[in-house]
Amino acid sequence: MTDILASLLIMAGLFFFMAGSIGLLRFPDLYSRLHALTKADNLGLGLLIIGLALHLRDPLIALKLLLIWLAVLAAGATSAHLIARHARRREKHV
Amino acid sequence: MTELLAIVTLGLMFSLFLGLLRILRGPGAGNRMLAAQLIGTTGVAMLLLLSLLLDQYALIDVALILALLAAVAAAAFTGQQRESGHD
Amino acid sequence: MNATMLLIFDALLLASIIGLAWAALASADARRSVILFIAFGLLLAVAWGRLLAPDVALAEAAIGAGLTGALLLAALQWQPRKTADTTNSEQPTHTLLETGFRWLVTLLCAALAGMLAWSLTQIDAGTAKDALANAVAANIDASGVSNPVTAVLLNFRAYDTLLELAVLLTAVLGIFALGPAQAGYRIAGPVFSSLTRWLTPLLILTAGYLLWVGAHAPGGAFQAGATLAAAGVVLRLAGRDQIGLPRGNALRIALGAGVGMFLLVGLALFALGRPFLGYPPAWAGALILLIETAAMLAIAATLVSAFIGGQPTEEKTRC
Numbered sequence: 155m156t157d158i159l160a161s162l163l164i165m166a167g168l169f170f171f172m173a174g175s176i177g178l179l180r181f182p183d184l185y186s187r188l189h190a191l192t193k194a195d196n197l198g199l200g201l202l203i204i205g206l207a208l209h210l211r212d213p214l215i216a217l218k219l220l221l222i223w224l225a226v227l228a229a230g231a232t233s234a235h236l237i238a239r240h241a242r243r244r245e246k247h248v
Numbered sequence: 249m250t251e252l253l254a255i256v257t258l259g260l261m262f263s264l265f266l267g268l269l270r271i272l273r274g275p276g277a278g279n280r281m282l283a284a285q286l287i288g289t290t291g292v293a294m295l296l297l298l299s300l301l302l303d304q305y306a307l308i309d310v311a312l313i314l315a316l317l318a319a320v321a322a323a324a325f326t327g328q329q330r331e332s333g334h335d
Numbered sequence: 336m337n338a339t340m341l342l343i344f345d346a347l348l349l350a351s352i353i354g355l356a357w358a359a360l361a362s363a364d365a366r367r368s369v370i371l372f373i374a375f376g377l378l379l380a381v382a383w384g385r386l387l388a389p390d391v392a393l394a395e396a397a398i399g400a401g402l403t404g405a406l407l408l409a410a411l412q413w414q415p416r417k418t419a420d421t422t423n424s425e426q427p428t429h430t431l432l433e434t435g436f437r438w439l440v441t442l443l444c445a446a447l448a449g450m451l452a453w454s455l456t457q458i459d460a461g462t463a464k465d466a467l468a469n470a471v472a473a474n475i476d477a478s479g480v481s482n483p484v485t486a487v488l489l490n491f492r493a494y495d496t497l498l499e500l501a502v503l504l505t506a507v508l509g510i511f512a513l514g515p516a517q518a519g520y521r522i523a524g525p526v527f528s529s530l531t532r533w534l535t536p537l538l539i540l541t542a543g544y545l546l547w548v549g550a551h552a553p554g555g556a557f558q559a560g561a562t563l564a565a566a567g568v569v570l571r572l573a574g575r576d577q578i579g580l581p582r583g584n585a586l587r588i589a590l591g592a593g594v595g596m597f598l599l600v601g602l603a604l605f606a607l608g609r610p611f612l613g614y615p616p617a618w619a620g621a622l623i624l625l626i627e628t629a630a631m632l633a634i635a636a637t638l639v640s641a642f643i644g645g646q647p648t649e650e651k652t653r654c
Contacts, residue, residue: 161252168259171290175266178286184278187270191282195289202256202293206300209249218308219296225315225537226289232530233285233322239524240326241278254340261347268351271374272358280370287374288400291381295392298384301341306389306553309545310380310396313558316538317401317565321373323527323572324405329412330518 156208163205170198184241192234196227250301257297264290281325288318348385352378365411373404389553390484393545397561398638405568406642479619480550488555489623493597493612500593500630507590507637516643522574531573538566546631550620556593556627560634567639580639580647590640593633596626 177190203223207216264287271283292311299307352375359371376399383392471483471491478486488496522528542563549555570578581589588595600622601612609615614622640647 157249161249164252164256167293168256168263171260171293172263172266175263175286175290178270178283179266184276184282187279187282191286195286199289199293202296206296209300215305215308218312222292222296222308222312222315225312225534226292226318228530228534229315229319230285230289232319232526233281235526236319236322236326237278237281237285241276244278251336254337254344258340258344258347261344264351265347268354268374271355271371277366277370280367284370284374284377287377291377294381295384298381301337302385302387304384304387304389307384307392309548309553310384310389310392312541313393313396313562314377314380314400316534316541316562317397319527319530319534320401320565320569320572321404321408323523323569324408325370327409327412327520327523327572327574329409329520 156211160205160208163201163208167198167200167202167205170194170201174198185238188234188238192230196223196230199223199226253297253301257294257301260290260294260297264294277325281322284321285318288314292318345385348378348382352382369404369407369411372407373400376400376404390482390555390558393553393558394561397558397565401565402561402568402638402642405572409642409644477616477619479614479616479621479623482549482551482553482555484553485549485555485623485627489626490614490619496630497594497597497601497612500597500633503634503637504591504594507640510637510640510644511646513645515648516640516645519576519643520572520574523572528573531569531575535566535569538562538569542566542631542635546624546627549627550624556630557634559627560631561638563631563635564638564642567635568642571639571642578639578643580636580643582647586636586647589632589636591633592629596629600626 171194174191174194177194178187181187181190200223203219207219210216267283267286267290271280271287274280274283292314295307295311295314299305299311355371355375355378359368359375362368362371376395380392380396380400383389383395468483471487474491475481475483475486478490480486480490523531542559545554545562546556546559547554549559567579580586597612600614604613604615605611
């Protein structure tokens with residue numbers, strides 16, 4: 155039963171990852187691509203991690219996976235902010 | 249279950265390919281940096297899946313390192329260096 | 336079914352890595368090359384993981400994807416910006432000699448690659464395939480650790496690691512010879528500053544974890560040192576002046592600690608009548624941990640010195 159839930163979560167995670175990548179290709183400019191990337195990818199990773207944690211049933215590894223997700227969230231959001239601000243500054247100069 | 253994991257890993261690889269297109273094309277360094285972030289996050293996901301598929305739990309540690317260092321490249325890319333002397 | 340999917344995965348990963356490497360080398364824009372190189376490092380770490388070499392994957396993730404990327408990007412900022420006009424007008428007309436020379440270099444590289452590939456097939460065909468793994472497994476109980484990679488690096492082939500650390504020390508001397516360190520970064524905005532506030536302690540903790548776990552799981556001094564250096568680099572990028580490097584004599588001790596601790600342990604054992612670096616099995620684990628701790632500090636100090644680009648200035652700066 156948990157395995158079915160885990161499988162669903164992992165597949166949902168993959169779906170969001172692909173959505174993020176497609177957004178990366180299709181969206182018109184840098185800022186919207188940053189949106190697609192940061193939100194979709196981090197959500198996809200979160201769903202994937204929950205699915206993996208359910209599958210493994212080891213609390214210590216689950217904690218480590220949670221830490222990984224939190225780190226990716228924070229680092230991803232910060233990177234997106236930095237890249238967007240940098241691009242905005244360059245635009246204003248030109 | 250392992251079949252599903254293998255399929256998902258392959259799917260992530262395809263998703264990464266799309267990111268590669270952006271990193272090669274993307275006009276300007278900002279788009280490329282963005283694609284590097286994508287590759288980083290997808291790499292973390294792939295490592296987590298591989299750790300289960302190959303029964304090598306140390307790969308979770310590798311994913312942790314990648315996750316922690318993900319912001320460093322973006323910060324180095326956008327950081328402004330001071331001129332010589334103190335600010 | 337699983338095997339074929341992994342095969343496709345391997346093929347795509349291989350194509351991506353080679354494609355990224357080619358594009359990074361062939362690119363005319365330096366920034367593009369560097370970012371492609373960072374992506375290349377990330378995928379290479381995944382490849383090492385796929386090849387079941389987690390120790391190398393850890394090192395590649397910390398050094399190749401993290402530190403080297405930051406180092407190259409920082410170095411790029413000091414280059415004058417290339418506008419579109421200058422790049423186009425700089426297309427030189429190659430003389431015949433230059434073209435011939437390029438072709439010669441390409442052929443030599445291809446010959447080298449072919450020779451390496453041929454030697455790989457020779458290894459598989461012989462009986463020496465598992466000899467190293469078997470030899471290590473036979474002796475691992477006497478080595479003091481249970482991670483075979485650490486056993487080889489710090490015990491069976493400790494001389495090699497000693498010499499590697501000496502090479503790092505020489506590199507630091509070269510870096511210091513460049514002069515004083517560069518001026519540093521402006522204070523980062525609130526977003527990145529608050530990230531560093533928890534990222535730096537977490538990186539230090541992870542470094543300690545990797546050092547400790549290296550005895551029985553993938554990890555060890557090099558990976559821990561690189562992670563510790565990453566903590567210093569993060570502080571540097573946030574614009575802090577205090578980046579964790581000790582000053583003056585303490586810095587010299589830290590830089591020489593890797594080689595120094597090896598020599599100390601080796602000579603002490605020598606004085607006790609054992610061979611140089613021949614650990615007594617009962618003490619091997621503790622001695623290895625001692626040497627690895629010193630090596631971690633040395634490696635971290637070396638990498639941070641490389642990032643700041645010179646000798647840290649002695650003057651008191653505001654913290």
